Amino acid sequence: MKSTFITSLLALLLCAQIANAQPSYEAAHPSLEVIDDPIQRRAQYMERVNEVIEWRADIVKNGLTEKMDLASVSANLRLGRNIDECSARVIEIMQTPGSGPFWMLPSVCAAFSGKELLSQEARNAIRETWRTAYQLRGDTENHFAMYYTMLYLMSEMYPNELGDTWYTGKSSDENLAESRDYLIDWMDLTTTIGQGEFNPTHYLGEYAIPMLYLVSWAEDPEMKMRGKMTLDWLFAGLAANTINGVLRGPNSRTDDSSVTERWNSLTSFFSWINFGNCPPTKGFSWGNYYGIVAENYEVPEVIYRIATDRDDSFEQRDLKRSRHQWRYSDFGKAPIYKTTYIADDYGVGSYQGGMADPIQTHVWDVTWKTPDPRGLHPTMFSIHPYSASKGMQAYFNVRPDTMVTAVAAEGKPSYDVADKLVGCSPYEQVFQDLDTIVALYDIPKGTRFEQVNGFFSKDLENLSEDQSGWIFAQGGDTYLAYYPLAPYRWEAHMKYSRLPSTGNGYRYERVDSGSQVLISPHVKNGTILQAASASEFANFEAFKNAIRDLPLEFTLEPTPRVRMRSLRGKDISFEYGSAPKVDGKATDYSKWKLFEGPHLNAEKGSRKLEITHGRLSRTLDFNTLSITDSINP
Numbered sequence: 001m002k003s004t005f006i007t008s009l010l011a012l013l014l015c016a017q018i019a020n021a022q023p024s025y026e027a028a029h030p031s032l033e034v035i036d037d038p039i040q041r042r043a044q045y046m047e048r049v050n051e052v053i054e055w056r057a058d059i060v061k062n063g064l065t066e067k068m069d070l071a072s073v074s075a076n077l078r079l080g081r082n083i084d085e086c087s088a089r090v091i092e093i094m095q096t097p098g099s100g101p102f103w104m105l106p107s108v109c110a111a112f113s114g115k116e117l118l119s120q121e122a123r124n125a126i127r128e129t130w131r132t133a134y135q136l137r138g139d140t141e142n143h144f145a146m147y148y149t150m151l152y153l154m155s156e157m158y159p160n161e162l163g164d165t166w167y168t169g170k171s172s173d174e175n176l177a178e179s180r181d182y183l184i185d186w187m188d189l190t191t192t193i194g195q196g197e198f199n200p201t202h203y204l205g206e207y208a209i210p211m212l213y214l215v216s217w218a219e220d221p222e223m224k225m226r227g228k229m230t231l232d233w234l235f236a237g238l239a240a241n242t243i244n245g246v247l248r249g250p251n252s253r254t255d256d257s258s259v260t261e262r263w264n265s266l267t268s269f270f271s272w273i274n275f276g277n278c279p280p281t282k283g284f285s286w287g288n289y290y291g292i293v294a295e296n297y298e299v300p301e302v303i304y305r306i307a308t309d310r311d312d313s314f315e316q317r318d319l320k321r322s323r324h325q326w327r328y329s330d331f332g333k334a335p336i337y338k339t340t341y342i343a344d345d346y347g348v349g350s351y352q353g354g355m356a357d358p359i360q361t362h363v364w365d366v367t368w369k370t371p372d373p374r375g376l377h378p379t380m381f382s383i384h385p386y387s388a389s390k391g392m393q394a395y396f397n398v399r400p401d402t403m404v405t406a407v408a409a410e411g412k413p414s415y416d417v418a419d420k421l422v423g424c425s426p427y428e429q430v431f432q433d434l435d436t437i438v439a440l441y442d443i444p445k446g447t448r449f450e451q452v453n454g455f456f457s458k459d460l461e462n463l464s465e466d467q468s469g470w471i472f473a474q475g476g477d478t479y480l481a482y483y484p485l486a487p488y489r490w491e492a493h494m495k496y497s498r499l500p501s502t503g504n505g506y507r508y509e510r511v512d513s514g515s516q517v518l519i520s521p522h523v524k525n526g527t528i529l530q531a532a533s534a535s536e537f538a539n540f541e542a543f544k545n546a547i548r549d550l551p552l553e554f555t556l557e558p559t560p561r562v563r564m565r566s567l568r569g570k571d572i573s574f575e576y577g578s579a580p581k582v583d584g585k586a587t588d589y590s591k592w593k594l595f596e597g598p599h600l601n602a603e604k605g606s607r608k609l610e611i612t613h614g615r616l617s618r619t620l621d622f623n624t625l626s627i628t629d630s631i632n633p
Contacts (some may be wrong), residue, residue: 024051024272025282029372032244032277034309038301045298048273052284052291053078064283069093070106071288074113078292086114087122094125097133101146104135105209108150109289111157112217130154134167139396141197141323142206145186149210152179156219180223187230189333191607191622194320194594197357198338199241201254201265205286208234208270216293222625228297229620229627235274235299236611238267239307240316240599241340241349245271245278248347248367249381250338252320253360256414256496259422260455260515263373274299275307279374300629305613306599315434316340316597319604323357328394337589339432340597345369345533346478350437352589353429358395359412361424364437366531368478370459377457377515378475380482382527384441385449386425387416411506413496418449419517421493431580431587435531436566440576442559443523451521454484455493458514462540468548471518477534479543485526485554485562488518524556530567 024030035041057075060068068076068089076082090110097103110118111126118126137147151168155175163169170178189195197203211234214227241247247267251259258265263278269287271278273294284291320336336356341348350364365381392403407415414420427443441452456463460473460480471482493515499507530547537543552564561575574580580587594602595609602609607622612632619628 021051023055024048025280025284027279029279030272030276032308034305035276041301041304042298044276045273046295048276049291049294052273052288052294055284056288056291057081070110071292074106074109074292075288077110077113077117080117083117084119086117087119090114090118090122091125094122094129097129099134100136101138101143101150101206104150105146105213105289108153108213109292111154112213113292115157127158130158131165131167141186141195142200142203144182145207145210148179148182149213151175152183152223153213153217155179156217180220183223183226187226187622188607189321190230190233191602191609192594192605193333194318194336196252196321196323196333198252198318198320198336199237199247199250201247201251201258201267202286203253203266204234204238204270205266205290209286209290212290212293212297216296225625226622229622229625231297232300232303232611232618232620232627233609235270236303236306236600236609237318238270239275239299239303240342240597241347242267242271242278242307243342243347243367243369244373245275245307246367246373246378247271248379249349249362249365250351250356251360251362252323252336252356254362254422255360255412256420256422259362260377260379260457260493260495260513261373261375262367262379263376268373271307275304277308279372300611300618302611302613302616302618302629305616306611309613310342310344313341313343314598316342316595316600317592318596318600319592319594320351320356322355323395325355325394326397328390335589337592341432341434343435343531343533345476345535346435346531348432348435348437348531350430350432352431353424353439355391355394355424355426357424358391359407359415360422362422363424363428364430364432364439366435366437366475366478366480366529368475368531370476376459377455377513378459379457380455380460380473380475380480380529381421382439382452382454382484382518382529383421383423384425384428384443384452384525385418385420386423386427387448391426409506413506413508416448418451419453419491419494419519421453421455421517429574429576431572431574433566433570433572433582434568436568436570436572437527437529438562438564438572438574438580439527439529440560440562440574441523441525442576443525445523447523450523451519452484452486452525452527454482454488454518454520454527456482456516456518458493458516466544466548470544470547472540472544472547474534474540479532479534479537479540481528481530481544481547482518483528483552484518484520485528485556485560486520486522486524488520491517491519493517522556524560526554526556526560526562528552528562528564532567 211227269280272280318338322334338351346368367379463473494510495513496508554562559576609620611618
């Protein structure tokens with residue numbers, strides 16, 4: 001009781017300063033100090049939560065928009081302000097309801113935030129839209145998670161009603177049963193063979209917000225517990241894949257901005273609000289809907305520590321799955337073998353290549369630490385810019401003659417562009433050992449875009465093309481060595497700047513970002529990348545000498561093949577189409593666990609995750625729906 005009172009008092013005192021404070025997305029980089037005191041940690045967390053609510057509540061007053069949206073309505077309701085205006089605005093918005101998960105979630109947020117505050121007319125307006133406005137379920141994992149969570153909560157709010165009162169034509173009980181079954185099935189998949197939309201730069205919110213709503217508003221204790229445990233599961237993954245809060249690859253789904261400006265994604269909001277170690281993105285984005293009830297959940301200390309309190313480098317191996325394939329495959333959900341290596345100055349991450357999601361996947365990268373990540377491109381990687389209607393048809397149930405052209409209008413402008421930096425390819429295979437990457441490409445003649453694109457940041461220092469064939473550079477306190485296996489040329493990196501909509505879909509213009517793209521127009525190709533901390537060497541020249549001295553052999557015909565020794569003394573042999581070998585031993589992906597590393601461990605099929613940091617341990621057991629905390633000897 002005493003701790004709760006002190007925490008609440010501190011939060012209220014801090015909240016009083018928020019109205020006049022500079023928004024966190026414009027303020028100085030937050031402190032990276034680890035907060036040991038749980039009372040202080042809770043108080044700082046609530047300061048961030050209250051900043052989000054206050055900012056969104058005042059968005060109209062501050063002239064940032066003409067009218068309240070449902071996030072602003074919910075924030076005002078959460079604060080008990082402008083109740084009449086909120087009711088009137090809800091009635092107005094419900095006259096032209098949207099369709100699908102991205103409308104359902106805001107309307108649920110307003111409905112529950114205003115359950116005791118909105119006028120009866122406003123509440124009736126929300127209920128009526130859930131009778132008359134047909135809701136499209138969507139076609140992705142995040143769509144389904146939002147759709148079924150929102151339908152579940154609304155069906156609980158209005159129990160025992162007949163099918164003619166719901167857009168589904170099903171009764172409240174039927175809606176509840178269908179939604180519950182889907183959510184449990186999705187949790188079972190995630191906790192046995194891995195999440196499909198793994199490590200996403202933006203879509204983390206589309207899972208975290210629904211789960212927080214279950215924690216906050218579900219009446220069934222089981223679903224509340226499932227929501228809490230899934231939040232722990234998601235944020236444990238976030239903590240283990242960030243450097244000072246910035247998410248790094250690989251990503252099942254990302255976009256043209258955040259693949260290079262790694263900080264510029266919704267995950268930075270979640271690092272900021274949960275760990276306090278990263279600036280949030282401007283306006284808090286979709287995170288506004290999380291902030292409304294964020295006081296109902298806080299990451300446990302063990303997850304907070306994984307994100308903020310690191311002493312040693314570590315390697316983490318995870319099992320994930322591809323987006324469901326409907327055609328041209330023997331696998332419905334192909335396994336994805338994901339490797340993460342985190343050092344003090346940088347992180348290296350990859351999966352084995354091939355198709356995970358047909359449009360927005362990012363397969364591998366090296367990302368280095370920066371004092372402030374905003375506006376920087378602290379990353380290096382290469383891709384094959386694959387574009388094909390057949391690739392789309394494997395994953396989407398749409399007409400083959402429209403998909404490639406339609407995708408650009410849906411906010412993915414680079415898909416059919418030769419110099420793109422987002423996407424995966426069936427003709428790319430990748431192997432990672434600690435901080436060494438070998439990526440091989442065997443692209444059939446006639447494939448659209450017969451080239452490999454390598455990204456070189458505007459923020460690199462000491463960039464030089466060496467006679468040995470290596471390209472050397474420095475990013476922050478990280479030394480980088482990039483070896484292209486085929487001839488190349490340089491082009492300016494052209495970023496996508498969004499233009500005002502004309503009502504005919506998304507519009508963009510391309511602007512020189514200052515970074516460069518290495519274009520290697522050869523179908524037999526490859527990339528080798530080695531990273532190291534500057535502190536390991538007397539100077540940059542010593543690093544270059546060490547790289548030049550490494551044994552390296554490669555051939556591109558008949559298939560690309562590399563034999564080399566890594567900077568860590570490992571003998572790596574990797575041929576396209578064959579299992580990679582380290583010190584003569586072939587990699588056996590069939591033995592990979594769901595999680596394996598110093599912080600996250602789980603057996604495949606187990607529904608059970610062990611989260612550890614130092615002596616702290618938390619076990620999430622979805623078999624018994626239990627959470628067990630312990631302090632190890």
